[in-house]
Structure formats: structure tokens, C-alpha cells
Amino acid sequence: MKENVLLASYTTLRVGGPARYFFTVKTLDDVTFAAAFAKKKNIPIFILGGGSNVLVSDKGFSGVVIKNEIKGVTYEDQGDTVRVSAGAGVVWDDLVADSASRNLWGFENLSGIPGTVGASPIQNIGAYGAEIKDYIVEVRVYDTTANKEKVFSNSECVFGYRDSMFKKSPPGRYIILSCTYTLKKSGTANVKYADLAARFSSTNEVRPIDIRNTVLSIRSGKIPSPNTMPNAGSFFKNPVISEADAERLTETYPDIRIFPQGGGVKVSAAWLIDHVGKWKGIIKEGVFVCDTQPLVITHTSATAHAILMFADEIINDIKAKTGITLEREVGIIGNFL
Ligand code: NAP
Numbered sequence: 001m002k003e004n005v006l007l008a009s010y011t012t013l014r015v016g017g018p019a020r021y022f023f024t025v026k027t028l029d030d031v032t033f034a035a036a037f038a039k040k041k042n043i044p045i046f047i048l049g050g051g052s053n054v055l056v057s058d059k060g061f062s063g064v065v066i067k068n069e070i071k072g073v074t075y076e077d078q079g080d081t082v083r084v085s086a087g088a089g090v091v092w093d094d095l096v097a098d099s100a101s102r103n104l105w106g107f108e109n110l111s112g113i114p115g116t117v118g119a120s121p122i123q124n125i126g127a128y129g130a131e132i133k134d135y136i137v138e139v140r141v142y143d144t145t146a147n148k149e150k151v152f153s154n155s156e157c158v159f160g161y162r163d164s165m166f167k168k169s170p171p172g173r174y175i176i177l178s179c180t181y182t183l184k185k186s187g188t189a190n191v192k193y194a195d196l197a198a199r200f201s202s203t204n205e206v207r208p209i210d211i212r213n214t215v216l217s218i219r220s221g222k223i224p225s226p227n228t229m230p231n232a233g234s235f236f237k238n239p240v241i242s243e244a245d246a247e248r249l250t251e252t253y254p255d256i257r258i259f260p261q262g263g264g265v266k267v268s269a270a271w272l273i274d275h276v277g278k279w280k281g282i283i284k285e286g287v288f289v290c291d292t293q294p295l296v297i298t299h300t301s302a303t304a305h306a307i308l309m310f311a312d313e314i315i316n317d318i319k320a321k322t323g324i325t326l327e328r329e330v331g332i333i334g335n336f337l
Contacts, residue, residue, distance in 0.1 A: 001037070007056045007065065007333075010048055012114060012226035012233075015304040016056025017334070019046075019065035026069050026089070028142065028149070031175050035144045038064040038172070045144060045172030046333055049116035050091065053123070053232055057334030058304045063172075068118050070177055073098065081182045083137065088118030088176040092125075100208040105187030106135045108211035109196075112219040114226065114233060118176040122166045123329065124159045128193045128215060133159035135181040139166075141174040149177070161261060162237050162329060222292045234295040235311055236273075236326040240264045249322060269326055270295040277317045284310050308336055 001023050007016035020043070023034040038045045044063035048054075070087035073095060082104055086095050092115050096107040109130035119125070120132045121139045136159075139152045158165040166174055189203040189211050190196075195218050200206060224231055241249075246258055246265035253276065257268035273279050273294040280294055285306035290296040299307060315326045 001034075005065070007048075007051075007060060010067065011051035011054055011056055012231060013055055013299075013304075013307065013330075014226075014230040015058065015299075015302070015307065016054075017058050017060030017304075019060060020062045021064045022067065023064060024067045024069055025175075026071070028070075028177060031066070031070075031142045031177065032147075034064060034066050035142065035147070035175065039144070045175075047118070047172065047175055049089070049119045050114055052114035052226065053119065053329065054331045054333050055232065055304055055307055057332075057336050059335055061334045066175065068116065068175070070118075072178075075102070078182075080186070081184055083180060083182055085178055085180045086117045087178050088116060090117045091115075092117055092120060096212065099183055100212040103208060104183035104185065105208050106130075106181065106183040108208040109190055109215060111212040111215040112223075117179050121157055121159075121164055121176065121179055123162050124164050126162060128196055129190050131159070132181075133157070133164075135183065137180040137182055139179050140177045142177055143174060145173055150174075161240060161266070223296060224290055224292070224298060229290070229298045231290065231296045231298045232330045234269070234293075234329050235297045236269045236295060236314075237329045238266050238269045239324050239326060240266050241324060245323070249324075252322075267324065272318050272322065272324065272326070273314060276321050277314060279314060279317075284313070289314075305336060308332065 001021055003021060004018040005022035006018050008014050025031045025034055046061050046063060046065050048065050048067045069089040071089055072087040073090060074085045076083040092113055095117060096111050099107050109128040110125060113125055113127060121136055124131055124133045136154050139157055141150050143150045189206040191200045191203060199214050240261050242264055249256055257271040259266045270293060273289060279289045280291060286302035287299045287306050287310040290298050297307060297311060319325050
């Protein structure tokens with residue numbers, strides 16, 4: 001355990017003040033110890049994985065930060081499928097690379113997503129028409145309220161679009177220890193998104209590694225690497241609205257990018273920010289949207305406060321112009337008042 005550890009270097013947005021207490025956990029015992037410490041001091045817990053989906057306050061976090069580094073991956077042959085279990089601290093894309101190199105189907109469209117295995121069920125990560133909920137068997141957690149391990153089946157995770165029961169639970173309640181997934185030994189490439197379809201004229205003879213390499217190449221052309229440009233991926237979720245609202249918006253904005261989603265209609269938040277808000281090129285206190293993907297907010301040495309203000313301005317602007325409230329995908333940690 002360390003005290004007063006600056007969180008900026010642990011997040012891909014590269015902002016954030018100190019964590020009062022900072023634990024690095026590698027085993028269940030470490031997790032139990034850190035959780036008991038927070039309980040004894042009666043202070044909140046924040047679980048940090050890759051730090052790729054959070055905006056930490058300049059004032060830091062006056063509780064216990066638990067940096068999850070539980071590693072280990074196992075593959076269990078089950079006939080047509082393989083059961084894969086991975087520690088929550090395993091780097092997500094390392095797992096995708098490994099499974100694709102084994103010719104296993106399922107994770108390939110989710111290549112290049114930053115963060116750890118532990119984050120995958122929380123927001124039901126998705127990309128290019130694939131969602132992790134379709135591969136998760138169960139999620140093993142430490143319940144900091146009941147002080148014991150628990151296993152949640154897929155249905156108990158209540159997955160939704162970029163959503164799950166974990167996201168709605170009180171912060172720090174469940175510390176994810178590991179996830180178990182099922183992958184297929186044979187499958188068909190999912191190239192329904194235009195960017196992928198444009199690169200594969202046929203799905204014959206296509207291997208998971210081919211999809212992975214193509215996704216990585218598309219992403220690198222659009223999403224800046226946090227190593228060169230601080231960012232937390234998509235800052236907002238794509239809003240899902242009613243069909244009636246979508247019809248109304250289409251009259252005003254005939255080119256709007258919309259897709260059926262569940263019983264409603266998913267609107268491209270990037271399109272709204274770009275075409276309705278016209279936010280490309282606007283810089284405020286060093287904060288701006290990325291040119292190749294306006295859903296990504298980046299900055300040149302800005303404060304966390306300036307980033308939050310900028311994001312709020314976008315939310316207010318899109319709300320005023322369309323009636324749609326953009327919801328943040330990035331988690332807000334610490335006190336911003
Ligand atoms: P894009 O292909 O330019 O499409 C813009 C948006 O329209 C996407 O967000 C996507 O929604 C939706 N979309 C496009 N084609 C679709 C289809 N055939 N059916 C349903 N929805 C469709 O998006 P992009 O920015 O290059 O991103 C590509 C993929 O990577 C997307 O799935 C995106 O979510 C994912 N991604 C995620 C993050 C993150 O931080 N979470 C960051 C970058 C990219 P969906 O988002 O629902 O797929």
C-alpha cells in the first residue's frame with residue numbers, strides 16, 4: 001500500500017490528483033485486505049484497471065484506489081468450443097491477441113480496445129457489431145458488502161447496450177476477480193459494419209487473426225493512441241431514442257446516422273457532435289474533440305476540470321439543438337466541485 005499516489009500517470013487521459021491510499025492487488029488475499037482496510041477507515045473504494053475509461057478529479061480521490069493486477073489465463077477444451085478464464089488484471093487486448101492466434105472465434109472484432117479483462121463485463125464492451133455479453137459465461141467477484149466471493153452468471157450480469165448490473169451497483173461494491181468466456185473453434189467473420197465490409201469482399205478463408213489485424217488498422221487510423229494524445233476512447237455513449245423521436249430528427253437532419261437498437265433507434269453520437277454541434281476545431285482551455293473521431297475528447301495539458309466542463313458544454317449544446325441528452329461513457333472519479 002502507498003499513500004498520496006498521483007493518479008494522472010495511471011489514466012490514459014493523463015489527468016488526476018492523488019489517491020489517498022493506493023493498493024496494487026494480485027491475489028484474492030490482497031483484495032480482501034484492501035477492502036477490509038477501506039471498511040475499517042470508512043472510506044470509499046475505486047477500482048482501477050487500465051485507467052482508460054475514467055476522468056479523475058484534479059483533487060484526486062480521498063479513499064482507497066485498488067489497482068487490479070490479478071493475472072492468469074486458462075483455456076479449457078470443450079469440443080466445439082473453448083472455455084477461457086482470465087484474471088481481471090489481464091490486459092484485454094493481450095487476451096484478444098492470444099485467442100486470435102489460437103484461431104478461436106469471438107473476440108476478434110473487439111481488438112484494440114484499451115483496458116483490462118475486469119472492465120469487459122462492466123460496460124459490456126462492444127465494437128464493430130460484437131458485444132462481450134455474447135461470450136461471457138460468468139464473472140467472479142469479491143463482494144465488499146458481504147465480504148465474500150460470488151459468481152454471477154451471464155443473465156445475472158443483466159447486460160445492456162454498454163451497460164450491466166455492475167455499472168448500476170454502488171461504486172466499489174464488486175471487485176471483479178476474473179471472467180470466463182466461451183469462444184468457438186470455427187466461426188464466420190462478422191463484417192457487417194461498413195468499415196470492415198469494405199475490406200473483405202468475401203468471408204471465405206478469413207481467420208480471426210485477419211479480422212483482428214484489420215480492426216487494429218482501422219482503429220489506428222481513427223482513434224489516437226493515448227501514448228501520443230491523451231484520451232479515454234469514446235467520451236459519450238451513442239444515445240438510443242424512440243422511433244418517433246428519430247423520425248422527427250430525420251426531418252430536420254436527413255443525413256443523421258441512425259441504426260435500429262432493441263426497440264428503439266441508436267443515434268451516432270459522433271455524428272451529432274460533428275454535424276449538429278460542429279465541435280471539430282473548437283479548443284477551450286486546451287481541450288478539444290479528435291478530428292478523426294469527434295467522440296474522443298483530448299487535450300494539451302488541460303485540467304480534469306476543464307475536460308469535464310468541455311464535455312458538459314457538448315452535452316448542453318446537443319440537448320438544446322436536438323432534445324437528446326448525451327450520456328457520458330467515461331466514469332467520473334473524485335470531487336469536481
Ligand atoms: P463508425 O463505424 O464510424 O460508426 C459510428 C457509430 O455508428 C458507431 O458508434 C456504431 O455504433 C454505429 N454503427 C455503425 N455501423 C453500424 C451498423 N452496421 N449497425 C449498428 N450500428 C452501427 O464508428 P467508429 O467510431 O469507427 O467505431 C467503430 C466501432 O468501434 C464502434 O462499434 C464503436 O463503438 C467502437 N469503438 C468504441 C470505443 C469506446 O471507447 N467504447 C472507441 C472507439 C470505437 P456502436 O458504437 O454501437 O457500434
